[in-house]
Amino acid sequence: MSTPIPFIDIKAQQARIQTSIDRRLNDVFTHGKYIMGPEVAELEKELSAFCGAAHTISCSSGTDALLLALKALDVGAGDAVLVPTFTFAATAEVLPWVNAVPVFIDIAAGSFNIDPTSVEAGIETAKKAGLRPAGIIAVDLFGQPADYPALNALAEAHGMWVIADAAQSFGAQQGETMVGKLAPITTTSFFPAKPLGCFGDGGAVFTDDEALAAKMRSLRVHGKGQDKYDNVIIGMNARLDTIQAAILLSKLEIFQSEIEARARIAETYDELLGDLVTVPRLKDGNTSAWAQYTVWSEHRDAIREHFAEAGIPSVIYYVKPLHQQTAYRDYPFAGNGCPVAEAASESVLSLPMHPYLDPQTQERIAAVLAEVISSQREPRRAVS
Ligand SMILES: *Cc1c(COP(=O)(O)O)cnc(C)c1O
DSSP states (O other): OOOOOOSSOHHHHHHHHHHHHHHHHHHHHHHOOOBSOHHHHHHHHHHHHHHOOSEEEEESOHHHHHHHHHHHTTOOTTEEEEEESSSOTHHHHHHHHTTOEEEEEOBOTTTSSBOGGGHHHHHHHHHHTTOEEEEEEEEOGGGOOOOHHHHHHHHHHTTOEEEEEOTTTTTOEETTEETTSSSSEEEEEOOTTSSSOOSSOOEEEEESOHHHHHHHHHHTBTTBSSSTTSBOSOOOBOOOBHHHHHHHHHHHHHHHHHHHHHHHHHHHHHHHHTTTSBOOOOOTTBOOOOSOEEEEOTTHHHHHHHHHHTTOOOBOTTSSOGGGSTTTTTSOBOTTOOHHHHHHHHHEEEEOOOTTOOHHHHHHHHHHHHHHHHHHHSGGGOOO
16 A cells, blocks of 8 residues: 555644744743734734735634725725635635625636736626726635736726735745735735644735724724724724744744745646646746646546545645635626636646655656546546
């Protein structure tokens, strides 16, 4: 029996930083400030230094980060917000919470990210529905930043705001600019499986706008003024636990080297798989945080089946675009629908990806994939 391959190897990482984590957790248990303890402020400072954003507001999850941003921008009834249909549900679910309406738009085939050429159609759809096109939530799917120069320009021309949902891309960059500074507001998630994950739920918002930052700091602690018993706006409970901040401080020590390891592993996959399936492409000037390494193949289902037999885990992100999901199918979508997203949902497969994946395992994965493809190309030996 060959050893099972983990889809994401959190244990290998944990072993590497165990001493640091032990020390930091011991500090927390000693001072006992489990809510908004000193590690929270320290982490926010470190994250700002890492990505260049003037303000980091840590919070309870990537979903709450989006909600904080929307509340800070006063998004509400009558507002339509353009979101890519090919994303995790959290990107859209926060909109009905503030009485806004998601308008789903298609992705670009090469990048899996929101297609800027569909934005105008989305704006028209919103207007026809009697809504005000208020903003765009772009998603950096699988780790690659969306086309922010185009999106920011379109938003400015139409008087809209842009939020970058960078739950999968923290650590990546576009040109010289890090994720966190590519849009006026950026949100991320520290869910354990994300490139920078904690040991529970967590998230953050990044912005250079001091007024928005102050409002989000208030919103996350019940709309506090002087303190949490002085309530100046309707807020929520959206704080990051001190324990999770301590863990993130340890993980941040090795994060840059992990991002570099992921890039090397993606390159190895490119070389091994480039002739077998469509491998992910980065736009000029972009790096990726490689939250996922996602290939595109007409033989996706056969590959997935044979992977399962060979003990190779794989995941379909995403089986259904949001505009086809039960909860979202009555919301508007742009223009003639979202054909690229629909094709993607039938063709994509995400392979094991983490900074501790070794070349031998990647070769094992590639060998199984090559077998499937060659059997699919010879109908007589077709796998059922
Ligand atoms: C994971 C994820 C979120 C939500 O993050 P949570 O911390 O799980 O709430 C939002 N958007 C995208 C694109 C994600 O991948």
